[in-house]
Amino acid sequence: MKRTIENITYKKDTEELARFAKALGHPTRIEILKHLENQSCCFTGDLVEVFPLAQSTISQHLKELKDAGLIDGELKPPKIKYCIDEKNWKKAKKIFTKFFS
Amino acid sequence: MKRTIENITYKKDTEELARFAKALGHPTRIEILKHLENQSCCFTGDLVEVFPLAQSTISQHLKELKDAGLIDGELKPPKIKYCIDEKNWKKAKKIFTKFFS
DNA sequence: CAATTAAATCGTTTATTTACGATATACAAA
DNA sequence: TTTGTATATCGTAAATAAACGATTTAATTG
Numbered sequence: 001m002k003r004t005i006e007n008i009t010y011k012k013d014t015e016e017l018a019r020f021a022k023a024l025g026h027p028t029r030i031e032i033l034k035h036l037e038n039q040s041c042c043f044t045g046d047l048v049e050v051f052p053l054a055q056s057t058i059s060q061h062l063k064e065l066k067d068a069g070l071i072d073g074e075l076k077p078p079k080i081k082y083c084i085d086e087k088n089w090k091k092a093k094k095i096f097t098k099f100f101s
Numbered sequence: 102m103k104r105t106i107e108n109i110t111y112k113k114d115t116e117e118l119a120r121f122a123k124a125l126g127h128p129t130r131i132e133i134l135k136h137l138e139n140q141s142c143c144f145t146g147d148l149v150e151v152f153p154l155a156q157s158t159i160s161q162h163l164k165e166l167k168d169a170g171l172i173d174g175e176l177k178p179p180k181i182k183y184c185i186d187e188k189n190w191k192k193a194k195k196i197f198t199k200f201f202s
Numbered sequence: 203c204a205a206t207t208a209a210a211t212c213g214t215t216t217a218t219t220t221a222c223g224a225t226a227t228a229c230a231a232a
Numbered sequence: 233t234t235t236g237t238a239t240a241t242c243g244t245a246a247a248t249a250a251a252c253g254a255t256t257t258a259a260t261t262g
Contacts, residue, residue: 025123093201100194
């Protein structure tokens with residue numbers, strides 16, 4: 001990316017907001033989250049049926065949402081149940097609300 | 102990006118939210134917007150002084166914010182005055198609020 | 203019309219993202 | 233212990249993003 005020599009540091013709030021926003025920055029991920037909001041939880045396989053995307057692609061999107069802290073996976077072998085991470089969801093909501101106020 | 106053959110179509114709401122979110126998905130752009138919120142408007146040059154980034158890089162970020170509709174540029178030759186686009190700002194606020202509710 | 207000034211755009215490099223198919227992993231049940 | 237199933241991870245290709253310096257553009261002033 002050809003970064004500037006000494007990496008810029010941003011305020012923690014800024015980093016956090018950008019991080020959440022970035023995770024929300026793809027329509028598929030928005031749809032996944034909407035889906036999770038509707039039915040509280042679901043398995044990877046459910047989403048693979050809903051979207052015309054490869055299983056690996058869905059899994060990748062889930063990983064990003066998880067890395068951003070927006071969702072949480074619970075082992076229900078051999079499946080994995082994904083839910084909104086309520087704590088971080090509230091946090092994101094708060095940060096966005098504050099930002100737009 | 103190796104897209105699926107027939108492009109996926111998303112709901113308009115989803116596309117819009119993802120678009121706004123993507124624009125917010127970089128800390129520099131968040132900081133630019135915070136700056137604009139504080140002092141309502143500013144010139145490109147002001148931002149170049151604030152951030153340790155090249156003028157062209159700042160300009161690029163401004164373009165993205167403008168393309169997303171979050172800011173608006175007004176000619177004040179030889180400068181350009183950037184302000185928050187209030188209409189779309191409200192729209193974004195509404196969309197995010199709805200999404201998180 | 204020429205010079206100045208501020209910002210945009212161009213061309214380039216490197217990093218990251220998005221997508222895929224193929225393969226590996228983890229756990230339950232047989 | 234092997235088999236089956238659901239999901240993650242790997243490897244890869246193509247697109248996009250982020251940064252830079254150099255150049256161009258647009259408008260005012262001399």
